[in-house]
Amino acid sequence: MSKEGLTPRQQQILDLVRNFSADNGYPPTVRELCQLAGVSSPDTVQYHLDNLRDKGFLGEAKGRSRGAQIASEERVALIPILGKVPAGPSSGAYAEPMGHVPTVMDRGDASGLFALKIKGDSMESTLWDGDTVVVRWQETASSNDVVVVRYDDGEATVKRLKVKPSGLILVPDNKVYEPFDIGDGRIAGKVISLIRKL
Amino acid sequence: MSKEGLTPRQQQILDLVRNFSADNGYPPTVRELCQLAGVSSPDTVQYHLDNLRDKGFLGEAKGRSRGAQIASEERVALIPILGKVPAGPSSGAYAEPMGHVPTVMDRGDASGLFALKIKGDSMESTLWDGDTVVVRWQETASSNDVVVVRYDDGEATVKRLKVKPSGLILVPDNKVYEPFDIGDGRIAGKVISLIRKL
């Protein structure tokens, strides 16, 4: 549990696991690690693996093949990039999205997340054309949150939310555009993160 | 090779592999997929796996346990977040970084990449305090590239580069600060991508 004080050997084994996983897409076996680390006995590696698990650097997958998986805080989920905003979190079971965005699974799982490509300049200075945003499914949000709003015709838009007594207002960060009432739109999610290629 | 025309069943199996991998940190075994897909014969799953490999959706790891790894274009590498810019790409063998940033391995591997946390407002409007940037190790860059410059005392800075006949100029995007000569600094890398939590 300590998360502190890895011996040099443990550090090395952990790095080996990380690199192997990144290179191959799956963790190494005990014996593959033997080779990589230059030791001859599987038990030697197993010994270090057990310690790394105890300290929380590896997930609890003892007994399974290639069970030397990196701990979940460091693990990564691929969240789908949706072209349009679909009906809801549970939809689109087997539909192929535009691509995937890797996200660290900091707090629990990533099943409530999706990504969108930004088109247009209505949120300019905050969000640029071509940016990718990560969105969490939620039907309510607070003032100044950047939200995804879905309309019945399937169209979706990303705007900054203002909660007024009169109702919900959507304001484009780009001053060239005018704020407008949400109308029959509904909040689909909140933008929590931005990825931009420079 | 076609990458097109997945049958519904193949689509489902592929999704199962993706979800399992994201949940567990390693791909499923043939028999685990049997359960997930609701079929009883390992050969049925194997049959679909072979097809998915042929079409390029899965990597070539036939014969190995848990060899149903997602194709490398969709795979992810964890690149280290370095507090300070170290000596070079080959350094810091077993040093533990501040954290990791997931990145899709679009073009080959991600070993030439690292990440930095932005501090200060000198690049404001482009880069905000707290942003994480992904940097590719390289010692040269072009005008208008955002670069990481390293000084002999170990200090590093992120600025926009201007190549002038008189030499290299570093210009902060924030107009409050003045451009200055690179001095004895050297280019360590180029900022290629930006990740911002909102």
Place this chain on the structure above:
DNA sequence: ATTGACATCGTACAAAAGTTCGACTATAGT
């Protein structure tokens, strides 16, 4: 009616892989 793609089944087998055991070495602290 027949062909071909798609999909499945159950069984069997050989290789891969996690685990365990007892013993051993080296180092540092008490």
Place this chain on the structure above:
DNA sequence: ACTATAGTCGAACTTTTGTACGATGTCAAT
């Protein structure tokens, strides 16, 4: 000297796991 920690070894054992085989069923097109 004694002891605890870290690390290693090699062999044996038990599952797990990928693979192969032969047979069957469905459905659409020819």
